[in-house]
């Protein structure tokens with residue numbers, strides 16, 4: 001199938017670019033290997049803020065007395081996580097709706113750029129198709145990289161102070177665009 005614009009990756013970088021391309025009159029497709037909305041909507045910004053909201057409610061209940069309210073509550077972690085997953089799923093479905101509304105073809109599968117303008121997409125059943133685009137936007141996101149001097153062991157989360165300072169600066173700059181609480 002041939003398109004004017006093919007976007008690889010449907011996170012906030014990809015799906016917004018796809019919508020704009022379609023609005024500008026380009027025949028557009030978006031390729032996603034996992035869930036529409038990328039890390040932000042499915043695992044990052046949104047579900048973590050839903051968890052934070054539960055923490056805030058628990059904290060408010062803890063201090064309810066100082067507001068003249070008598071209240072008690074015990075956090076139910078299963079329910080908290082279920083709510084967070086529900087919020088994330090809703091947001092991902094929202095992106096699905098936006099793709100449909102903007103007439104963007106959604107192609108689910110792992111995309112690999114094999115030649116200029118050609119992306120080979122393998123779906124979860126192993127079926128392969130080639131998607132062609134006059135323009136290709138790579139929006140596959142970023143992943144953390146292990147520092148040579150700081151091996152990840154999945155247990156130890158303590159970082160030397162200088163690494164923490166660098167991470168905090170980046171996070172703050174990014175959060176200013178999105179969050180209302182940072």
Ligand SMILES: Cc1cc2nc3c(=O)[nH]c(=O)nc-3n(C[C@H](O)[C@H](O)[C@H](O)COP(=O)(O)OP(=O)(O)OC[C@H]3O[C@@H](n4cnc5c(N)ncnc54)[C@H](O)[C@@H]3O)c2cc1C
Nearest residue numbers: 009010011012013032033038039040044045110111140141
């Ligand atoms: C726990 C956590 C909390 C966060 N909180 C915030 C926050 O509060 N505010 C904030 O601004 N940012 C936050 N972020 C960062 C934010 O999630 C990212 O900046 C954002 O998701 C980047 O968007 P993106 O479109 O570049 O990439 P991604 O969201 O990573 O999307 C890339 C997409 O491409 C897909 N993909 C990758 N390779 C392929 C391939 N070969 N074929 C097909 N599909 C592919 C992936 O499955 C993914 O869906 C948080 C991140 C995490 C992990």
